[in-house]
Amino acid sequence: MKDLATRACFACEGGTPAMPHDDITTYTAEISKEWKVIKDHSIKREFKFKDFKEAMKFVNDVAGVANHENHHPDIYIFYNIVQIELYTHAVEGLSENDFIMAAKIDKLLA
Numbered sequence: 667m668k669d670l671a672t673r674a675c676f677a678c679e680g681g682t683p684a685m686p687h688d689d690i691t692t693y694t695a696e697i698s699k700e701w702k703v704i705k706d707h708s709i710k711r712e713f714k715f716k717d718f719k720e721a722m723k724f725v726n727d728v729a730g731v732a733n734h735e736n737h738h739p740d741i742y743i744f745y746n747i748v749q750i751e752l753y754t755h756a757v758e759g760l761s762e763n764d765f766i767m768a769a770k771i772d773k774l775l776a
Contacts, residue, residue: 669769670693670696670697670765670766670768670769670770671766671769671770671772671773673762673766673769674735674766675735675736675737675763675766675767676762676763677736678754678756678757678761678763682756682757682761683757684706684707684754684757684758684759684760684761685706685757685759685760685761685762687706690703690706690760693760693762693765694709694765696765696769697709697765697768697769697772698711698768698772700712701768704751706759706760707753707758707759707760708751708752708753708759708760708764709751709752709753709760709764709765709768710749710750710751710752711749711750711768711771712747712748712749713747713748713749713750713775714746714747715746715747715748716746717745717746718745718746720746721743721745721746721747721748722743724748724774724775725741725743725748727774728741728750728771728774729741731767731770731771731774732767735763735766735767735770737752737754737763737764737766737767739751739752739767739771740752750771752764752767752768
């Protein structure tokens with residue numbers, strides 16, 4: 667599988683099925699072990715930073731990637747803790763785009 671962080675997200679259309687469990691397992695192996703699969707519907711990761719300013723810089727970096735890829739995560743901010751949840755609304759579950767975004771977010775921390 668080509669490195670997910672180098673791939674681009676693609677437009678998903680309603681009616682497309684969500685990713686099956688076996689594919690989720692395969693793609694999960696390609697991203698940080700810190701990402702947790704939630705009921706085969708979404709992936710979620712928590713990030714901890716030194717302070718609020720550092721957390722917000724990270725959130726803004728994620729926002730830049732999300733806008734470029736046109737695939738937007740749910741982001742929760744609690745002072746120096748950031749939680750990111752990814753799933754594809756159009757398919758009501760996980761798609762390859764979610765794992766591409768996760769890999770790109772992981773790369774921001776490298």
